[in-house]
Amino acid sequence: MNAAEDGEQIVAERVVLGMMAKDAFSQWLGITLVRVEPRAVSTRLTVREDMVNGFGVCHGGVTFSLADSALAFASNTHGRVTVSIENSITYPKRVSVGDVLTAVAEEESATNRLAFYRVTVLRSDDPSDVVALFRGTVYKTNQVFLPA
Amino acid sequence: MNAAEDGEQIVAERVVLGMMAKDAFSQWLGITLVRVEPRAVSTRLTVREDMVNGFGVCHGGVTFSLADSALAFASNTHGRVTVSIENSITYPKRVSVGDVLTAVAEEESATNRLAFYRVTVLRSDDPSDVVALFRGTVYKTNQVFLPA
Amino acid sequence: MNAAEDGEQIVAERVVLGMMAKDAFSQWLGITLVRVEPRAVSTRLTVREDMVNGFGVCHGGVTFSLADSALAFASNTHGRVTVSIENSITYPKRVSVGDVLTAVAEEESATNRLAFYRVTVLRSDDPSDVVALFRGTVYKTNQVFLPA
Amino acid sequence: MNAAEDGEQIVAERVVLGMMAKDAFSQWLGITLVRVEPRAVSTRLTVREDMVNGFGVCHGGVTFSLADSALAFASNTHGRVTVSIENSITYPKRVSVGDVLTAVAEEESATNRLAFYRVTVLRSDDPSDVVALFRGTVYKTNQVFLPA
Numbered sequence: 001m002n003a004a005e006d007g008e009q010i011v012a013e014r015v016v017l018g019m020m021a022k023d024a025f026s027q028w029l030g031i032t033l034v035r036v037e038p039r040a041v042s043t044r045l046t047v048r049e050d051m052v053n054g055f056g057v058c059h060g061g062v063t064f065s066l067a068d069s070a071l072a073f074a075s076n077t078h079g080r081v082t083v084s085i086e087n088s089i090t091y092p093k094r095v096s097v098g099d100v101l102t103a104v105a106e107e108e109s110a111t112n113r114l115a116f117y118r119v120t121v122l123r124s125d126d127p128s129d130v131v132a133l134f135r136g137t138v139y140k141t142n143q144v145f146l147p148a
Numbered sequence: 149m150n151a152a153e154d155g156e157q158i159v160a161e162r163v164v165l166g167m168m169a170k171d172a173f174s175q176w177l178g179i180t181l182v183r184v185e186p187r188a189v190s191t192r193l194t195v196r197e198d199m200v201n202g203f204g205v206c207h208g209g210v211t212f213s214l215a216d217s218a219l220a221f222a223s224n225t226h227g228r229v230t231v232s233i234e235n236s237i238t239y240p241k242r243v244s245v246g247d248v249l250t251a252v253a254e255e256e257s258a259t260n261r262l263a264f265y266r267v268t269v270l271r272s273d274d275p276s277d278v279v280a281l282f283r284g285t286v287y288k289t290n291q292v293f294l295p296a
Numbered sequence: 297m298n299a300a301e302d303g304e305q306i307v308a309e310r311v312v313l314g315m316m317a318k319d320a321f322s323q324w325l326g327i328t329l330v331r332v333e334p335r336a337v338s339t340r341l342t343v344r345e346d347m348v349n350g351f352g353v354c355h356g357g358v359t360f361s362l363a364d365s366a367l368a369f370a371s372n373t374h375g376r377v378t379v380s381i382e383n384s385i386t387y388p389k390r391v392s393v394g395d396v397l398t399a400v401a402e403e404e405s406a407t408n409r410l411a412f413y414r415v416t417v418l419r420s421d422d423p424s425d426v427v428a429l430f431r432g433t434v435y436k437t438n439q440v441f442l443p444a
Numbered sequence: 445m446n447a448a449e450d451g452e453q454i455v456a457e458r459v460v461l462g463m464m465a466k467d468a469f470s471q472w473l474g475i476t477l478v479r480v481e482p483r484a485v486s487t488r489l490t491v492r493e494d495m496v497n498g499f500g501v502c503h504g505g506v507t508f509s510l511a512d513s514a515l516a517f518a519s520n521t522h523g524r525v526t527v528s529i530e531n532s533i534t535y536p537k538r539v540s541v542g543d544v545l546t547a548v549a550e551e552e553s554a555t556n557r558l559a560f561y562r563v564t565v566l567r568s569d570d571p572s573d574v575v576a577l578f579r580g581t582v583y584k585t586n587q588v589f590l591p592a
Contacts, residue, residue, distance in 0.1 A: 059174070133560055364508070
């Protein structure tokens with residue numbers, strides 16, 4: 001890693017840790033950080049009894065929120081505030097209480113103003129056990145964001 | 149309302165109330181039911197301090213979950229279990245702590261196996277203050293669902 | 297209609313007719329304009345033999361293109377160049393050769409920089425015969441567009 | 445490649461060639477096949493003058509159609525008829541007349557009834573020059589499809 005990459009990594013970590021510290025909803029969900037790099041963040045949670053829907057399985061909103069937090073963290077790692085424009089999610093498999101979910105967010109493409117992310121949600125870190133495919137488009141503002 | 153419509157309405161209410169009673173995550177979010185009809189349900193919540201993201205505004209996952217619950221309730225009102233295939237959401241406006249959000253779910257179109265829903269999320273029931281546009285596609289299984 | 301509204305209508309018509317005149321692909325598709333108003337345009341085509349896919353029904357790309365043209369026209373009616381960020385489409389029903397399709401594009405919501413459109417594609421102008429539900433998010437640039 | 449894989453490959457090729465032979469719209473677009481494997485097909489076209497929109501750049505519907513054909517071919521390679529439920533597309537970059545576009549469709553995940561595909565559209569086969577990100581969800585019917 002050269003000096004420029006090292007600087008990018010330091011910014012990424014400061015941004016994500018600063019966001020996480022204020023993110024009350026992610027904290028309630030028990031979200032933890034698994035990986036933090038420029039434009040790539042992984043988050044994790046364990047599905048609890050208070051996260052189920054009316055059929056007793058994991059509420060889609062919980063899976064979505066895990067992916068959405070990973071996207072928000074990843075897309076802000078460059079130190080400029082980004083705003084989410086659009087998200088979509090599909091659910092290949094049901095998720096149950098006790099499952100450990102990991103959301104892997106990575107930038108697929110970007111322009112000056114927009115960035116396109118893919119977030120894959122895996123059960124037990126198993127690449128063959130995909131429980132959700134999430135995609136997000138964000139708008140990069142000019143506002144600098146660099147927590148102290 | 150004729151007898152058939154009356155029967156549909158009774159099924160819709162039993163299904164939604166039965167789902168709501170078990171939906172621990174919707175309960176934590178403080179979601180309440182505003183309207184329950186066949187293929188049309190409205191849900192509401194007030195954004196709390198513990199629902200914010202790393203920038204201090206309402207976490208996208210909260211808005212999504214409100215809409216997703218409305219969709220789940222509405223798409224099950226016919227008494228057959230439906231499974232969510234795909235959801236998408238856009239966020240025209242930011243949402244803050246204290247805002248009262250109402251998600252209005254309505255069926256746009258349906259085939260024998262699939263149904264397509266639109267969910268509009270309004271602030272303070274104001275039709276001109278749309279904070280999120282959500283869309284969902286669901287698959288209708290053959291499994292009957294009618295809580296006692 | 298007051299003077300300001302009249303001015304908006306004139307701009308909308310100039311923009312859409314100017315775009316249509318250069319839009320070689322829409323011309324090949326036989327797209328015609330049914331309605332042109334600020335932020336609301338309807339387009340129409342008749343499905344031809346050379347528009348089918350490998351199963352002999354209307355290619356999804358044809359239905360998409362009809363809706364996409366309606367969106368492009370509608371979102372440029374204010375005289376500033378807009379760029380499409382994201383589109384999604386669902387297909388409740390199959391479309392056959394000879395069907396007349398009308399795409400009705402309307403703005404659902406907008407901010408200073410973004411606009412969110414819904415496009416509904418009907419068969420034979422029948423509101424109960426929805427063959428596609430399309431949604432588009434566009435970015436409004438500062439570039440003025442007003443054909444002579 | 446063992447005998448089972450060899451059989452799958454033969455089915456995939458028969459299905460895709462059979463579909464392509466009837467797909468009048470893909471033929472008009474000048475779409476050619478670059479790769480045909482079970483659950484993975486790549487298609488290609490060169491953008492022509494008659495494929496532009498009102499701003500003189502490639503119509504979004506053309507890029508969408510290239511990706512949609514790749515999805516349709518790929519998702520039918522197993523020899524059962526699939527029906528498209530939902531597609532979404534984003535456009536990181538503009539496309540111009542003369543550009544050569546390749547759509548790479550691959551299955552991301554599948555259940556018994558549904559399959560989820562990602563289609564990436566590249567310019568000049570350059571993995572760093574992504575012009576569109578497309579995603580499709582399909583429903584697998586029980587109807588066998590195996591052209592003679």
